Amino acid sequence: MDTLKVKAIVLSSRDYKEKDKLVTLFTLENGIITATLKSVKSSTAKFKYAKEPFCFGEFILSLPSKVITSVEVENTFFEITKNIDKYYIACAILETVKTALVEGEPNPQLFVEVLKALGCIAYNDVNDNYVLVKFLISVFEGMGYKLALDRCSVCGQKFSGKRYLNLDFGEVVCVGCKTSNCMEISQRASSTFKILSITDYDKLSTLHLSKGSDEEALNILNINFNHRFGKKLNLL
Numbered sequence: 001m002d003t004l005k006v007k008a009i010v011l012s013s014r015d016y017k018e019k020d021k022l023v024t025l026f027t028l029e030n031g032i033i034t035a036t037l038k039s040v041k042s043s044t045a046k047f048k049y050a051k052e053p054f055c056f057g058e059f060i061l062s063l064p065s066k067v068i069t070s071v072e073v074e075n076t077f078f079e080i081t082k083n084i085d086k087y088y089i090a091c092a093i094l095e096t097v098k099t100a101l102v103e104g105e106p107n108p109q110l111f112v113e114v115l116k117a118l119g120c121i122a123y124n125d126v127n128d129n130y131v132l133v134k135f136l137i138s139v140f141e142g143m144g145y146k147l148a149l150d151r152c153s154v155c156g157q158k159f160s161g162k163r164y165l166n167l168d169f170g171e172v173v174c175v176g177c178k179t180s181n182c183m184e185i186s187q188r189a190s191s192t193f194k195i196l197s198i199t200d201y202d203k204l205s206t207l208h209l210s211k212g213s214d215e216e217a218l219n220i221l222n223i224n225f226n227h228r229f230g231k232k233l234n235l236l
């Protein structure tokens with residue numbers, strides 16, 4: 001029997017047939033894969049953790065059926081589920097991966113980023129919005145929508161006055177290059193983007209930005225997300 005061994009994070013699962021689950025895995029090696037978990041609904045089921053979102057471990061799948069035959073859990077990130085704020089932010093991270101990645105397309109850099117972000121939410125005393133803002137900036141950048149905050153993406157001039165997010169292209173532009181489908185990025189939101197993008201995940205807990213700046217930044221990114229993917233992230 002052919003098998004596939006992968007490192008994976010569970011993104012979601014749904015009922016399939018009477019006792020099975022279809023599990024959406026974000027794997028390091030093969031990107032997003034949908035696999036089947038057999039007879040998993042009883043409380044004594046062998047791999048019951050493997051259907052829970054955030055679960056990270058080594059999965060073995062039989063081929064070509066993609067039935068999960070073994071799971072070695074490395075981390076369930078269980079702490080996330082104990083706090084509703086953390087849970088929503090962490091779900092938004094998984095949702096972003098599901099939305100931004102095409103099935104079967106590997107993205108090792110994003111895989112590592114998801115693990116760092118989940119670890120930060122689960123174990124650090126951090127403003128969870130900071131984690132999501134940092135994560136989204138990085139996802140947009142990976143897709144070619146870098147939020148350039150020093151120079152206008154169109155004319156290349158250094159910003160001296162207001163900045164705008166061009167919602168058609170996901171780029172930051174100056175007042176001279178602004179079109180009708182642009183939203184202003186305040187000075188406060190702009191510096192929030194800058195600080196969060198250059199601060200490592202494990203240092204985010206040391207940051208205390210001005211009150212409300214995280215929500216403002218997240219709101220802009222969610223509008224950008226909606227324009228890139230046609231839906232908004234579900235946030236509290």
Ligand SMILES: [Zn+2]
Nearest residue numbers: 152155174177
């Ligand atoms: Zn310009």
